[in-house]
Amino acid sequence: MMALRAATTILLWALAAPAVQAAGFGPPEGTLPVYALPVAVPPGALSPLLSASLFREESGTGAARAYYLGAGVAGSRLQIPDSPGATAWKVVPATDCARLEQVPTALLHTPSVQAVPVQQNPLPMECAAAFEGSCTSRDGALRITTVFEGRRRAARVGGGFFGTEGTIDTTFYTGVRTLSIEHLPSRLVLRMQERLNNTNGYSAPQTAIRYLPELQRLLLLGASEAHGMPQAHCVALPPP
Secondary structure, three states: OOOOEOOEEEOOOOOOOOOOOOOOEOOOEEOOOEEEOOOOOOOOOOOOOOEOEEEEEOOOOOOOOEEEEEEOOOOOOOOOOOOOOOEEEEEEEOOOOEEEEEEOHHHHHOOOEEEOOHHHOOOOOOOOOOOOEEEEOOOOOEEEEEEEEEEEEEEEEEOOOOOOOOEEEEEEEEEEEEEEEEEOOOOEEEEEEEEEEEEOOEEEOHHHEEEEHHHOEEEEEEEEEEOOEEEEEEEEOOOO
């Protein structure tokens, strides 16, 4: 199952009127411990910060599940070849948080390693997808909330690719969107902010936030940007 682009920018491409694209969320800050997550992508290879599926290895020994990321990897369920430049990465817990260790893509085609279906994803797909809203992880440990403070301007603009197919309603925003990730048992919080300037586009990083409850880790894979480049971070969650 191929994932969507990690930090999607929602934009009404059908509008002919010019719109400034969203700047993306800034670096995470708050009371939850967050660490940079180095990712060394080989030349010509696909990066897990732009598009990645979550895979999970079921252990028959009672050990903690192993998690993997596949960029351009179809997996064993789909009888299709991997994309050119496909890469696979194992999430390895570390003393501070975690590291990504590149592994052969063939590992993600073994029967014991399966792509995590939407219905079993630790975070529901609506998390961090809408302009504003709130959701809770399936285990009840995390709450993700997005709020906006600023001005809203309703407008009617030309529809269709060339703006000649009638008019449609849209809203332009000027202000700050704040995405908060709260660990409910400890009340520790992480926040990222996105500044909007008269735009109808915004970031929706739902597939860039990966919650791994068995490892007590949260990965932010391109959910934030710095100087126009996607960033990777690891959040070490307090023990249960």
